[in-house]
Amino acid sequence: MTASPAPQAGSPADPSAVPLLQGQGLPPFEAISAEQVDQGIPLLLAELHAELDQLEADLSARSTTAEPLGWAAVMEPLHHLGERLRWSWGVVSHLNGVCNSPELRDAHQRQQAAVVSFGNRAGQSRPIYGALRQLWQQYQASAEGQPGHLDPTQQRIVQAELRDMELRGVGLAGAEQEAFNASSQQLAELATTYSNHVLDATNGWTLRLSDPAEVAGLPVSLRELLAQAAGDGASAEHGPWLMGLDMPRVVPFLKYSARRDLRETVYRAQVARAASGELDNSPLIEQILALKLQQARRLGYANWAEVSLASKMAGSVAEVEQLLEELRAAAYPVAQQELEALRACAARHGAPEAADLKPWDVSFWAEKLRQQSFDLDSEALRPWFPLEQVLQGLFGLCQRLFDIRIVATEPGEAPSWHPDVRYFKVLDGASGAPLAAFYLDPFSRPGSKRGGAWMDECLGRSVSRAGEPVLPVAYLICNQSPPVGDTPSLMTFDEAETLYHEFGHGLQHMLTTVERPQAAGINNVEWDAVELPSQFMENWCYDRATLMGMARHWQSGEPLPEAEYQKLLAARTFMGGSATLRQVHFALTDLRLHSVWTPEGGQSPEQLRRQLARTTTVLEPIPEDAFLCAFSHIFAGGYSAGYYSYKWAEVLSADAFSAFEEVGLDVEDAVVATGRRFRDTVLSLGGSRSPAEIFEAFRGRPPSTEALIRHSGLALAG
Numbered sequence: 001m002t003a004s005p006a007p008q009a010g011s012p013a014d015p016s017a018v019p020l021l022q023g024q025g026l027p028p029f030e031a032i033s034a035e036q037v038d039q040g041i042p043l044l045l046a047e048l049h050a051e052l053d054q055l056e057a058d059l060s061a062r063s064t065t066a067e068p069l070g071w072a073a074v075m076e077p078l079h080h081l082g083e084r085l086r087w088s089w090g091v092v093s094h095l096n097g098v099c100n101s102p103e104l105r106d107a108h109q110r111q112q113a114a115v116v117s118f119g120n121r122a123g124q125s126r127p128i129y130g131a132l133r134q135l136w137q138q139y140q141a142s143a144e145g146q147p148g149h150l151d152p153t154q155q156r157i158v159q160a161e162l163r164d165m166e167l168r169g170v171g172l173a174g175a176e177q178e179a180f181n182a183s184s185q186q187l188a189e190l191a192t193t194y195s196n197h198v199l200d201a202t203n204g205w206t207l208r209l210s211d212p213a214e215v216a217g218l219p220v221s222l223r224e225l226l227a228q229a230a231g232d233g234a235s236a237e238h239g240p241w242l243m244g245l246d247m248p249r250v251v252p253f254l255k256y257s258a259r260r261d262l263r264e265t266v267y268r269a270q271v272a273r274a275a276s277g278e279l280d281n282s283p284l285i286e287q288i289l290a291l292k293l294q295q296a297r298r299l300g301y302a303n304w305a306e307v308s309l310a311s312k313m314a315g316s317v318a319e320v321e322q323l324l325e326e327l328r329a330a331a332y333p334v335a336q337q338e339l340e341a342l343r344a345c346a347a348r349h350g351a352p353e354a355a356d357l358k359p360w361d362v363s364f365w366a367e368k369l370r371q372q373s374f375d376l377d378s379e380a381l382r383p384w385f386p387l388e389q390v391l392q393g394l395f396g397l398c399q400r401l402f403d404i405r406i407v408a409t410e411p412g413e414a415p416s417w418h419p420d421v422r423y424f425k426v427l428d429g430a431s432g433a434p435l436a437a438f439y440l441d442p443f444s445r446p447g448s449k450r451g452g453a454w455m456d457e458c459l460g461r462s463v464s465r466a467g468e469p470v471l472p473v474a475y476l477i478c479n480q481s482p483p484v485g486d487t488p489s490l491m492t493f494d495e496a497e498t499l500y501h502e503f504g505h506g507l508q509h510m511l512t513t514v515e516r517p518q519a520a521g522i523n524n525v526e527w528d529a530v531e532l533p534s535q536f537m538e539n540w541c542y543d544r545a546t547l548m549g550m551a552r553h554w555q556s557g558e559p560l561p562e563a564e565y566q567k568l569l570a571a572r573t574f575m576g577g578s579a580t581l582r583q584v585h586f587a588l589t590d591l592r593l594h595s596v597w598t599p600e601g602g603q604s605p606e607q608l609r610r611q612l613a614r615t616t617t618v619l620e621p622i623p624e625d626a627f628l629c630a631f632s633h634i635f636a637g638g639y640s641a642g643y644y645s646y647k648w649a650e651v652l653s654a655d656a657f658s659a660f661e662e663v664g665l666d667v668e669d670a671v672v673a674t675g676r677r678f679r680d681t682v683l684s685l686g687g688s689r690s691p692a693e694i695f696e697a698f699r700g701r702p703p704s705t706e707a708l709i710r711h712s713g714l715a716l717a718g
Contacts, residue, residue: 123168217258334577393550401675524687531649573713
């Protein structure tokens with residue numbers, strides 16, 4: 001796309017010529033090229049700096065008068081300023097994640113420093129900070145109905161804004177603030193480089209298989225996927241087959257491949273990603289951790305974990321450690337028993353590895369044992385979970401619980417970034433009024449789309465500058481197996497759970513009724529509570545009415561046999577000790593790296609992780625295991641010193657689902673009433689109240705770990 005000429009100095013840029021300046025509505029994804037990023041972001045930042053200059057001047061002038069400062073004078077211009085940057089840079093970051101190309105990646109990297117610099121300037125603005133403090137002081141001196149009074153939502157927003165500005169260094173000055181800002185820039189660049197290394201290392205490894213003996217044990221669906229990756233002329237039956245390190249290929253390969261030597265090859269490549277050569281993330285990890293420690297100390301905190309917890313539900317590092325130890329103590333002996341059961345299973349099959357099980361054997365023998373114990377073959381269940389049917393089941397559940405209708409739009413009705421992407425509208429069940437919308441990008445694209453699954457904000461609930469209501473729009477991104485030939489996308493049960501999980505995030509974003517955009521949806525929700533609705537939704541995959549509603553054979557339309565449903569239920573807690581222990585290992589490693597590790601301590605991050613592995617794993621990591629080099633959650637995402645949030649929120653989500661269990665999952669009126677209450681509290685109130693307050697409004701009491709322990713199939717130690 002040819003770049004438009006730059007506007008004359010002093011004249012506003014034309015948003016139609018520079019799509020990134022549109023700043024509102026659904027983004028014109030296909031019009032946003034790398035060239036447009038290089039043109040649009042500098043123009044946007046120039047406009048934002050000018051707007052910020054004006055806002056600071058207005059606030060400084062107001063501070064010299066005796067007139068009380070109003071909410072509209074501070075918070076509304078501040079929101080619109082932040083929203084323009086969030087919209088434009090959010091589109092660039094989104095495309096970088098789902099349509100990655102060398103050109104777009106380079107453009108993103110070229111503009112990132114200027115974006116971070118503007119964020120630092122706004123986050124460290126003394127006039128804005130002073131105005132926020134004045135708002136807060138006016139509120140403290142006022143009574144309800146008087147000038148300066150803030151409602152509870154406004155109180156939380158102002159407190160959060162003050163805290164966030166303090167965490168962004170507004171209290172620093174001179175050389176100390178300059179060093180803080182330089183480190184912020186460097187951290188953003190390091191995170192992007194780290195993420196790119198993981199993507200490149202994942203894409204850069206392939207294994208071509210040409211002998212049918214090399215695909216022994218692999219299900220047809222995986223052989224089809226590998227043949228599709230191999231290109232024209234390849235077939236599931238005759239090959240060749242191309243193995244890669246993306247999850248849709250790695251996970252089933254390690255689970256089903258009868259070739260132990262190839263499982264070992266794939267496993268070693270997977271755990272050594274981004275750990276050597278030009279893509280080695282090891283030095284980046286030490287730099288990131290050291291910089292975050294410096295940043296924390298500049299802000300007056302002992303370590304980065306304290307900075308992280310300042311804005312979370314958990315009160316202290318010790319409180320998080322206590323939860324993780326409670327779970328570790330419950331899971332460790334169970335995980336040991338599970339490992340012995342795998343060894344025994346291998347021995348019954350006469351496998352030579354029975355005496356010395358390795359990490360590349362665990363998934364394989366776990367699947368064998370699961371099939372034996374429950375006569376359950378997860379691969380054989382794929383035909384009952386075609387994507388369309390799973391979606392209809394999910395949408396039906398949402399209509400039942402939350403009184404909403406979800407309808408697909410026609411192709412081309414909304415702008416898109418890939419032919420696989422679909423756009424849905426969310427309507428109120430009673431009135432049919434539009435509430436929200438979402439994009440669904442379900443399939444893996446290893447060359448251009450980062451792995452994993454996530455929900456992100458396209459548009460948030462707000463009011464435009466013209467006074468028009470803006471309805472929420474979500475991005476829902478998964479990486480499941482794509483269609484192959486005439487066969488639709490047939491999902492594993494795990495992939496169905498993942499879709500429900502991400503949709504839970506989407507529901508909190510889309511069903512918010514909070515009128516203040518700074519606290520609408522997932523905004524201002526403490527990070528360790530934000531997984532509550534997503535993990536809550538996963539539980540419904542085991543509910544009879546829900547599962548039977550979505551699990552229908554893609555060819556015959558027959559429902560999932562009752563016997564298979566019972567097996568899924570029985571298998572729910574299979575290897576539950578190992579799964580819990582794995583999450584504890586990740587969470588504790590993350591927490592300790594950000595609370596006790598120092599560059600001067602004489603221990604590398606990997607050595608610290610291996611020390612923790614002695615009590616958080618039952619099978620020692622192999623020497624080549626460089627897990628930290630691909631732990632993107634904490635080094636390139638938002639989870640640094642926050643990975644524990646998954647378990648923290650799981651306590652909340654399990655307890656929330658137990659409210660439905662208590663009234664009876666087959667008692668329709670009670671389930672519907674409880675679902676409406678969940679919508680009116682957890683999904684509606686977003687960040688307008690504290691998570692503890694919202695949870696108690698739904699549950700009638702504080703949360704308990706009992707339901708999580710029960711759902712995980714564990715018993716508390718001691």
